Amino acid sequence: MQSPYSSSLYQNRSSSHDLRNSDQKGLLWMLDEEAMFPGASDDSFMERLYIHFSDEVSKSSGLMRRSSEEHTFILNHMRSTYGVKYHTVGWIKNCREHPIIRMAGATLQESQKKSISSLFVNSAGSLPNTMDGLIDSIRRTNLHFVHCITPHALAGLSTGGLERAQNPRSYSEDLIDVPLLRKQIKSLALLQALRIHKFGFPESILFTEFKNRFGVIAPAESNLENEENEQKVVEEMLKHMDVDGTSFRIGLSQIFFRPGCLIQLEDQRDDKLTSTVVKFQAHIRGYLARKNFKTRQVQNVAIRCIQRNIRKYQGIRNWPWWKLIEVEELRARLVRVEQERNNLKLNCDKLEARMSELTTDLSEEHDTATNVTEMLEAETAERLRLEKELKDLKASHQNLKRKAEQLDMEVIESRMMRSSFIDGDTSTEEEEIKPAQMLRKQNKRTGQLSQKRTNFIPYINTNTILEERSELAKTKLKQEHEEELENLASAKKAVERKLAEALEEVEEQRRQAVSMKRKSVKLNGETQDIRRHLETQQSRNSDLEKKQRKFDTELHKFQSEASTERIAKERMQREKDQMQSEINRLLAELEEVQSEVKFKEDRIEQQKEELEEMSSHGNKEVVEITTMKRQKRELEAKIEDLEEELDDQAGQIQQLTQTKLRLEMQLEKGKQSLQKDLDAKDQEMEDVRISAQNKVKQLELQVEEEYRDRQTAQREKRDLERQLAELRDQRVDGDKETEKRLRRDLKRTKALLYDTQTTLEKQQAGAPSHLKLKSLRNDLEDAQLSTAAAVKARQTVENELLEVQAKVEELSRGKMETEDKLSHANRDKSDLESQLEDNEEEINDLMKKYKASINQNLELSSRAEFMTNTMIEKNKLDRLESRVKELESRLDLEQTQKQRLEGQIERLKDSQEDAVSDRESHIVKEQRALESVRKSQREVRELREEMVELQRKEADVSRKKEEL
Structure with a gap:
C-alpha cells in the first residue's frame, strides 16, 4: 500500500516536471502583461489564463482548476493537495500603474529639500548601495526554511470580509481548523523532515576546511601535519577531540555531523583561541614594557647628560673669558666667511676673463671662417668661368673635326670616280660622251677642292693648336685630379673616423636609452x-x-x-x-x-x-x-x-x-x-x-x-x-x-x-x-x-x-x-x-x-x-x-x-x-x-x-x- 506522502511526492515531482516542460510564465507575470494592453479586462485575463494553463486545467490533479463561479479559478497548493479559490474581480484595474506614480519619483527627486530628494535617487545611483547591502546580507545569513500554514479555510481570501458579513455566526478568527492544519502538515512533510533532521546528519564540512578550522583543538602531541591523507587526519583529530562516534559520519570528501555537534566544536575552538590570544597579548605587553623600559633608560642617560652640560653652561655663560671666546669665535667665523667670499670673487673674475677670451677667440675664428668662405666662393666662380670656356672650345673643336671628316669623304669620292673613269669601257658613243662629261666635272670639282683646301689650311692649323692646348689642359687637369684624389682620400679617412665616432656615440645613447x-x-x-x-x-x-x-x-x-x-x-x-x-x-x-x-x-x-x-x-x-x-x-x-x-x-x-x-x-x-x-x-x-x-x-x-x-x-x-x-x-x-x-x-x-x-x-x-x-x-x-x-x-x-x-x-x-x-x-x-x-x-x-x-x-x-x-x-x-x-x-x-x-x-x-x-x-x-x-x-x-x-x-x- 502506498503512503500518502509518497503519492504527494510523486504528484509534486510530476507537476514540477510539467512546469519545466511548459512555458515559464507565472500568474503575476501574466497579470502585468495583460494590464499593459489598454482594452484588457478581467474576462480577457481569465481567458488568457485558461489558454496558457489549458493542460493543467484538463487534468484533475493539475495546478489549476476551473471554478463554477464567474471570475474565479482554483489553484492547488501544497503538493496539489489543497485548493485555494481566487476571485479576479478588479485585478486588472489595481495592477495598472497610474501616470502620476511615474511622475512622482522624478518630481520628488527634484525637490528643494534634501531630506526628500535623497529618498528618491535614481536607480543608477542607488544600485551600488543596494548591491552592497544585498551581498552583505547574503554573507551574514544562513539557510532557513519557512512554511506558511493557514489556520482556517477563509484566511487570506480577498472576499473574506463579504463572507464574514453574510455568515457572522459561522466564522470566528480564533477558531482553528484542526483537520486542515493536519492536512497541511502532512502535505508539507514537516514531520518526516524533522525526523530526518533529528536522526540524520544535516551539518557537513569539507576535510580541508575541518582540518584548517579545528586543528587548534587537537592536542600538541598529535603530529598530524606530515600526514597527506586528509581522511586519516580527520579521523585522528576526532579521536583526539573525544567526539562520540555516533555523532558524525565520514564521507569521501566531507564529514557529516548530527545537530549541535558542530556548535560544540566551535565553542571548544573559541575557548582555545581565547586562551592563546590572551597569552599572546601578555607576551606582547611584556615585550613592549621591556622595550619602553630600555628606551626610558637611554632617555634618562641622555637627559642627565644634557642637564649636566646645561648646568655647566649656565655656570660659565656669565664669565668674562667665555664672552671673550664667543666674540673671538664670531670674529674667526667672519674672517673665514670673508676669505671664502674673496676666493669666490676671484674665481668668478677668472671665469669671466676666460669667458671673454673665449668670446674673442670665437669671434676671430668666425671672421676667419667668413674670409675663407669668401675665397672659396671666388675660386668657385673662377672655376665655373674656366669650365664654360673649356666647354665652348670643345664645341668648336667638334665642329672643325666634323668639317674635316666631310672634306676627307669628298676627296675619297673624287678619287674613286677618277679610277672608275680610267678603267671604264669605251665601246659606245654614249659611254664616250659620259666619261668626258664626268672628267670635266671631276676636274671642276678638283679645282674646287683645291681651292677649299687652300681656304681650310688656316682652320687646320688652328685645330692643331687647339688640340695641343687641350692636351696640355688634360695633363694639367689630370695632375690636379690626382692631387684632389690624394686630398680627398685623407678627407675620406677623417670623415670615416668622425662617422665611426658618431655611430659609437649613437650606440652609447641607444644603450643608455635601453637602460633608462x-x-x-x-x-x-x-x-x-x-x-x-x-x-x-x-x-x-x-x-x-x-x-x-x-x-x-x-x-x-x-x-x-x-x-x-x-x-x-x-x-x-x-x-x-x-x-x-x-x-x-x-x-x-x-x-x-x-x-x-x-x-x-x-x-x-x-x-x-x-x-x-x-x-x-x-x-x-x-x-x-x-x-x-x-x-x-x-x-x-x-x-x-x-x-x-x-x-x-x-x-x-x-x-x-x-x-x-x-x-x-x-x-x-x-x-x-x-x-x-x-x-x-x-x-x-x-x-x-x-x-x-x-x-x-x-x-x-x-x-x-x-x-x-x-x-x-x-x-x-x-x-x-x-x-x-x-x-x-x-x-x-x-x-x-x-x-x-x-x-x-x-x-x-x-x-x-x-x-x-x-x-x-x-x-x-x-x-x-x-x-x-x-x-x-x-x-x-x-x-x-x-x-x-x-x-x-x-x-x-x-x-x-x-x-x-x-x-x-x-x-x-x-x-x-x-x-x-x-x-x-x-x-x-x-x-x-x-x-x-x-x-x-x-x-x-x-x-x-x-x-x-x-x-x-x-x-x-x-x-x-x-x-x-x-x-x-x-x-x-x-x-x-x-x-x-x-x-x-x-x-x-x-x-x-x-x-x-x-x-x-x-x-x-x-x-x-x-x-x-x-x-x-x-x-x-x-x-x-x-x-x-x-x-x-x-x-x-x-x-x-x-x-x-x-x-x-x-x-x-x-x-x-x-x-x-
Missing part, C-alpha cells in the same frame, strides 16, 4: 606597488576610524555606566548616613541599657544588704543568698562581656565606616584620574590620527605628482627613442649612398676644400665645447639645487618622524602610567575586599555570639551586615573591571596598529625618497641623453651638409670631365 627604459619600467612597478600599498593603508585607516568610532561609543557607554555608578554611590552615601543615624540611635539605646544595668546593680546591692540583714533567718535563706550571689556574679560577668563586645563592635563599625569612606574616596579619585587619562588618550589619539591622515594625504599628493612627472619623463623618453629609431633608420638607409658619394667625392675634390673643412670643424668643435661647458655648469647648478631641496625635504621628514616618535613615546608613557595606576587601584581594591571579607567574618561571629543575648544587637548586626554587603555592588564592580580590561586590550591593539601604521608610513617615506632620487637621476640621465642626441643630430646635419657639398663638387668635376 628598464629603469622607467622598474620605477613604474615601484609606483604601482606604492599605490597599492597606499590603498591598503587607506583601507586600514578607514578600519581604524571605524574602530575609533566603535571605541568612542563604548567609551560613551562606559561613561554612562560610570554616571550610573556615581548615582548608586550617592544612594549608598544616603543609606550610609541613615545607617550612621541608626547606629547613633542604637548607641543611645545602649547607653540606656547600661544605665538600666547600673540601676540593676544598685538594686542588687540593696538586695545584698537585705540578704545580709536576713542572714539570721536560717540555712534556707543562706542557700538562697549564695545562689543569688552566684547569679549576680554571672550577670555581672555577662554584663562586662557584653559591654566589652559592644565597645569592640562600635570600634569595628567606626573602622568599617572609615574604611568605606576611604575606599569610596580612592575609587572616586581612581575613576576621575582614569577618566582624565582616557580623555587625554582620546585627544592624543585623535591628534595622531588627524596628523597621520594629513601625512597620508600629503604622501598621496606627492605620489600623484611623482606619477605625473614619471608620465612626462616616459613621454620624453618615448620621443627620444622614436628620434633615435628614425636616426638609426636614416643612418642604415643612407650608409650605402653615403659610401658611394664619398668614394666619388674622394676622387674629385680639391685640397683647399679639406683645409677649409678642417678649419670649420675646429671652429665648430670649439663652439660646442663652450656650449657644453655652459650646459654642464647649468646641470651642476640644477643638481646642487635639487640636492639642497632633497636634503631640506629629508630634514623636514626626519623632524616630522621625530615628532611622531615623541608623541608615540608620550602616549606609551601615559599608557604605562595609567596601567600602573590601574594596577595600584586594583591592588588597593583587592586589599580592601580582603579586609572587608575579614571584617564580615568577624561581624558574623559576633552576631552569632550575640543572637541569643540581645535582640537589639542582633538587629544592629544584621543592618551592619546588610550595609557591608550593599556597600559595593560586586556584580557592577566585576562588570566595570571586565570593561576596563576590555578597553585596555583594545587600547593596546590600537597602539600596536598605530605603531605598525607608523612603521608602514616610514617605509613609504623611504620608498618615496628612493623614488624621488631615482626620478632625479633619471631626469639627469635623460637630459644628458637629450644633449648627446642633439649633438649627434648636429653632427649628422653637418655630415649631410658636407655630403651635399661633396655631391655638388662631384657634379662640377663630372661636368668638366664631360666637357674635356
Whole structure:
C-alpha cells in the first residue's frame, strides 16, 4: 500500500516536471502583461489564463482548476493537495500603474529639500548601495526554511470580509481548523523532515576546511601535519577531540555531523583561541614594557647628560673669558666667511676673463671662417668661368673635326670616280660622251677642292693648336685630379673616423636609452606597488576610524555606566548616613541599657544588704543568698562581656565606616584620574590620527605628482627613442649612398676644400665645447639645487618622524602610567575586599555570639551586615573591571596598529625618497641623453651638409670631365 506522502511526492515531482516542460510564465507575470494592453479586462485575463494553463486545467490533479463561479479559478497548493479559490474581480484595474506614480519619483527627486530628494535617487545611483547591502546580507545569513500554514479555510481570501458579513455566526478568527492544519502538515512533510533532521546528519564540512578550522583543538602531541591523507587526519583529530562516534559520519570528501555537534566544536575552538590570544597579548605587553623600559633608560642617560652640560653652561655663560671666546669665535667665523667670499670673487673674475677670451677667440675664428668662405666662393666662380670656356672650345673643336671628316669623304669620292673613269669601257658613243662629261666635272670639282683646301689650311692649323692646348689642359687637369684624389682620400679617412665616432656615440645613447627604459619600467612597478600599498593603508585607516568610532561609543557607554555608578554611590552615601543615624540611635539605646544595668546593680546591692540583714533567718535563706550571689556574679560577668563586645563592635563599625569612606574616596579619585587619562588618550589619539591622515594625504599628493612627472619623463623618453629609431633608420638607409658619394667625392675634390673643412670643424668643435661647458655648469647648478631641496625635504621628514616618535613615546608613557595606576587601584581594591571579607567574618561571629543575648544587637548586626554587603555592588564592580580590561586590550591593539601604521608610513617615506632620487637621476640621465642626441643630430646635419657639398663638387668635376 502506498503512503500518502509518497503519492504527494510523486504528484509534486510530476507537476514540477510539467512546469519545466511548459512555458515559464507565472500568474503575476501574466497579470502585468495583460494590464499593459489598454482594452484588457478581467474576462480577457481569465481567458488568457485558461489558454496558457489549458493542460493543467484538463487534468484533475493539475495546478489549476476551473471554478463554477464567474471570475474565479482554483489553484492547488501544497503538493496539489489543497485548493485555494481566487476571485479576479478588479485585478486588472489595481495592477495598472497610474501616470502620476511615474511622475512622482522624478518630481520628488527634484525637490528643494534634501531630506526628500535623497529618498528618491535614481536607480543608477542607488544600485551600488543596494548591491552592497544585498551581498552583505547574503554573507551574514544562513539557510532557513519557512512554511506558511493557514489556520482556517477563509484566511487570506480577498472576499473574506463579504463572507464574514453574510455568515457572522459561522466564522470566528480564533477558531482553528484542526483537520486542515493536519492536512497541511502532512502535505508539507514537516514531520518526516524533522525526523530526518533529528536522526540524520544535516551539518557537513569539507576535510580541508575541518582540518584548517579545528586543528587548534587537537592536542600538541598529535603530529598530524606530515600526514597527506586528509581522511586519516580527520579521523585522528576526532579521536583526539573525544567526539562520540555516533555523532558524525565520514564521507569521501566531507564529514557529516548530527545537530549541535558542530556548535560544540566551535565553542571548544573559541575557548582555545581565547586562551592563546590572551597569552599572546601578555607576551606582547611584556615585550613592549621591556622595550619602553630600555628606551626610558637611554632617555634618562641622555637627559642627565644634557642637564649636566646645561648646568655647566649656565655656570660659565656669565664669565668674562667665555664672552671673550664667543666674540673671538664670531670674529674667526667672519674672517673665514670673508676669505671664502674673496676666493669666490676671484674665481668668478677668472671665469669671466676666460669667458671673454673665449668670446674673442670665437669671434676671430668666425671672421676667419667668413674670409675663407669668401675665397672659396671666388675660386668657385673662377672655376665655373674656366669650365664654360673649356666647354665652348670643345664645341668648336667638334665642329672643325666634323668639317674635316666631310672634306676627307669628298676627296675619297673624287678619287674613286677618277679610277672608275680610267678603267671604264669605251665601246659606245654614249659611254664616250659620259666619261668626258664626268672628267670635266671631276676636274671642276678638283679645282674646287683645291681651292677649299687652300681656304681650310688656316682652320687646320688652328685645330692643331687647339688640340695641343687641350692636351696640355688634360695633363694639367689630370695632375690636379690626382692631387684632389690624394686630398680627398685623407678627407675620406677623417670623415670615416668622425662617422665611426658618431655611430659609437649613437650606440652609447641607444644603450643608455635601453637602460633608462628598464629603469622607467622598474620605477613604474615601484609606483604601482606604492599605490597599492597606499590603498591598503587607506583601507586600514578607514578600519581604524571605524574602530575609533566603535571605541568612542563604548567609551560613551562606559561613561554612562560610570554616571550610573556615581548615582548608586550617592544612594549608598544616603543609606550610609541613615545607617550612621541608626547606629547613633542604637548607641543611645545602649547607653540606656547600661544605665538600666547600673540601676540593676544598685538594686542588687540593696538586695545584698537585705540578704545580709536576713542572714539570721536560717540555712534556707543562706542557700538562697549564695545562689543569688552566684547569679549576680554571672550577670555581672555577662554584663562586662557584653559591654566589652559592644565597645569592640562600635570600634569595628567606626573602622568599617572609615574604611568605606576611604575606599569610596580612592575609587572616586581612581575613576576621575582614569577618566582624565582616557580623555587625554582620546585627544592624543585623535591628534595622531588627524596628523597621520594629513601625512597620508600629503604622501598621496606627492605620489600623484611623482606619477605625473614619471608620465612626462616616459613621454620624453618615448620621443627620444622614436628620434633615435628614425636616426638609426636614416643612418642604415643612407650608409650605402653615403659610401658611394664619398668614394666619388674622394676622387674629385680639391685640397683647399679639406683645409677649409678642417678649419670649420675646429671652429665648430670649439663652439660646442663652450656650449657644453655652459650646459654642464647649468646641470651642476640644477643638481646642487635639487640636492639642497632633497636634503631640506629629508630634514623636514626626519623632524616630522621625530615628532611622531615623541608623541608615540608620550602616549606609551601615559599608557604605562595609567596601567600602573590601574594596577595600584586594583591592588588597593583587592586589599580592601580582603579586609572587608575579614571584617564580615568577624561581624558574623559576633552576631552569632550575640543572637541569643540581645535582640537589639542582633538587629544592629544584621543592618551592619546588610550595609557591608550593599556597600559595593560586586556584580557592577566585576562588570566595570571586565570593561576596563576590555578597553585596555583594545587600547593596546590600537597602539600596536598605530605603531605598525607608523612603521608602514616610514617605509613609504623611504620608498618615496628612493623614488624621488631615482626620478632625479633619471631626469639627469635623460637630459644628458637629450644633449648627446642633439649633438649627434648636429653632427649628422653637418655630415649631410658636407655630403651635399661633396655631391655638388662631384657634379662640377663630372661636368668638366664631360666637357674635356
